Amino acid sequence: MSEGRLLLVEDEPALARGLSDTLRAQGFDVHIAADGQRGLDMAATVKPDLILLDIMLPKVNGFDVCRTLRGQGIDVPIVMLTAKGQEEDVILGLNLGADDYITKPFRTGELIARAKALLRRRGTDRAVQRFGDCEIDMAARRVLRNGAPVDLTAREFALLAYFASRPGRALARDTILNAVWGAAVFVTPRSIDRCVATLRSKVEPDAHNPIYIQTIREIGYRFEPTGSIPS
Amino acid sequence: MSEGRLLLVEDEPALARGLSDTLRAQGFDVHIAADGQRGLDMAATVKPDLILLDIMLPKVNGFDVCRTLRGQGIDVPIVMLTAKGQEEDVILGLNLGADDYITKPFRTGELIARAKALLRRRGTDRAVQRFGDCEIDMAARRVLRNGAPVDLTAREFALLAYFASRPGRALARDTILNAVWGAAVFVTPRSIDRCVATLRSKVEPDAHNPIYIQTIREIGYRFEPTGSIPS
DNA sequence: TCGAACGGTAACAATTCCGTAACACCCCAC
DNA sequence: GTGGGGTGTTACGGAATTGTTACCGTTCGA
Numbered sequence: 001m002s003e004g005r006l007l008l009v010e011d012e013p014a015l016a017r018g019l020s021d022t023l024r025a026q027g028f029d030v031h032i033a034a035d036g037q038r039g040l041d042m043a044a045t046v047k048p049d050l051i052l053l054d055i056m057l058p059k060v061n062g063f064d065v066c067r068t069l070r071g072q073g074i075d076v077p078i079v080m081l082t083a084k085g086q087e088e089d090v091i092l093g094l095n096l097g098a099d100d101y102i103t104k105p106f107r108t109g110e111l112i113a114r115a116k117a118l119l120r121r122r123g124t125d126r127a128v129q130r131f132g133d134c135e136i137d138m139a140a141r142r143v144l145r146n147g148a149p150v151d152l153t154a155r156e157f158a159l160l161a162y163f164a165s166r167p168g169r170a171l172a173r174d175t176i177l178n179a180v181w182g183a184a185v186f187v188t189p190r191s192i193d194r195c196v197a198t199l200r201s202k203v204e205p206d207a208h209n210p211i212y213i214q215t216i217r218e219i220g221y222r223f224e225p226t227g228s229i230p231s
Numbered sequence: 232m233s234e235g236r237l238l239l240v241e242d243e244p245a246l247a248r249g250l251s252d253t254l255r256a257q258g259f260d261v262h263i264a265a266d267g268q269r270g271l272d273m274a275a276t277v278k279p280d281l282i283l284l285d286i287m288l289p290k291v292n293g294f295d296v297c298r299t300l301r302g303q304g305i306d307v308p309i310v311m312l313t314a315k316g317q318e319e320d321v322i323l324g325l326n327l328g329a330d331d332y333i334t335k336p337f338r339t340g341e342l343i344a345r346a347k348a349l350l351r352r353r354g355t356d357r358a359v360q361r362f363g364d365c366e367i368d369m370a371a372r373r374v375l376r377n378g379a380p381v382d383l384t385a386r387e388f389a390l391l392a393y394f395a396s397r398p399g400r401a402l403a404r405d406t407i408l409n410a411v412w413g414a415a416v417f418v419t420p421r422s423i424d425r426c427v428a429t430l431r432s433k434v435e436p437d438a439h440n441p442i443y444i445q446t447i448r449e450i451g452y453r454f455e456p457t458g459s460i461p462s
Numbered sequence: 463t464c465g466a467a468c469g470g471t472a473a474c475a476a477t478t479c480c481g482t483a484a485c486a487c488c489c490c491a492c
Numbered sequence: 493g494t495g496g497g498g499t500g501t502t503a504c505g506g507a508a509t510t511g512t513t514a515c516c517g518t519t520c521g522a
Contacts, residue, residue, distance in 0.1 A: 113326060208470090
């Protein structure tokens with residue numbers, strides 16, 4: 001599951017490590033650059049949805065990184081992240097084209113909320129879930145397989161989204177019916193089987209030997225994003 | 232020459248006065264609302280480019296104002312401005328759709344820089360949008376196709392502009408109705424279909440096989456500026 | 463080993479949904 | 493008033509979806 005790609009430009013290893021762990025736990029796909037020059041390079045190669053930028057960096061400082069990126073027309077949201085809390089630094093950073101400026105020591109929850117606010121405004125706040133060679137894009141209501149769109153019907157998408165929301169858990173047919181078809185609907189439980197079959201034919205490498213959507217005899221199904229069987 | 236229209240929602244007269252003087256000196260066109268209800272009204276009538284929103288307000292508090300505005304699909308940047316600096320308040324505010332959150336006592340220079348950063352974003356985000364052989368000129372409220380103006384009705388332009396503001400996202404009919412027709416209007420969702428049909432005939436290479444305005448059965452539509460799938 | 467139960471899936475039918483043409487209403491300019 | 497453009501509603505036809513049924517292979521227990 002990915003909330004988006006972040007580029008963290010930070011030279012202090014301990015801080016970079018701690019922060020990236022927290023952000024990854026939040027579902028972000030985090031890349032780290034240890035100095036300003038690498039930050040510039042990775043901004044071009046990684047194409048992040050958001051940059052977290054320390055100011056005091058070896059080689060090229062954060063202000064210069066920001067100025068350079070904007071000069072190149074790179075428009076990605078930038079959050080400056082620094083111990084320098086002087087008003088003139090904040091103003092300078094924002095005037096150079098940064099979108100937000102947070103002073104250390106900052107509260108991680110706030111940092112995440114600010115990052116998400118920027119992604120939301122930019123419209124890149126998508127949560128993408130991956131399994132195998134597929135990714136489910138809830139915002140676009142679409143599934144891509146190796147980058148190509150998979151033609152799913154509404155029911156199939158709803159079922160897959162439900163599976164993805166409950167990975168690794170045994171799901172009884174009744175439970176699935178209630179969640180995906182709705183409580184008020186009278187449908188044969190066999191309708192689920194049919195829908196699962198078409199889903200498998202569209203997202204499984206081998207529909208006859210499913211690895212993601214596994215059958216639990218007498219119960220229902222279990223979705224395994226990793227394709228492996230847990231102990 | 233105005234830097235933009237600001238709506239300051241603040242109940243304490245002294246602070247409102249002082250702040251608005253400073254902002255006016257910076258070239259902003261400042262309107263003041265003394266409570267939350269008036270803030271909501273003025274947001275609709277004044278149509279500000281940015282809202283500075285105090286949290287602790289009589290009648291309707293700032294969080295509710297923010298929630299209500301976003302619920303109405305009003306997308307104006309909001310800066311929350313408050314003495315409540317608790318992390319959970321900051322996170323709540325940002326999650327409700329605020330764009331920034333500054334705690335009192337704040338430094339005026341920083342506030343102005345943050346406001347300008349948000350306005351700058353808005354300015355650069357919405358110049359001219361391109362898709363296929365068309366370009367949408369928001370300022371001129373006009374669409375060119377291969378350089379020639381396309382004759383769109385007001386409704387069609389509003390719909391296309393809305394699509395362009397949310398590229399690649401699934402848009403439910405209800406959402407579209409709220410955003411383009413307005414929350415208070417009673418119209419059949421089928422009216423959207425009809426408007427989409429005419430739009431397609433005007434901007435799609437082949438209206439019967441649309442590539443930009445895609446149908447999502449049972450849901451609504453999705454606008455893909457690239458006409459294909461992003462990598 | 464046999465039979466019953468269960469799930470996979472193909473075929474079919476009914477339903478739902480969308481595109482679009484036709485029509486009606488409203489507003490405004492003249 | 494009158495005409496014309498814009499906009500919402502309705503209806504029809506085609507197409508996609510989806511539930512059901514049936515048949516078959518597999519699994520499991522006696």
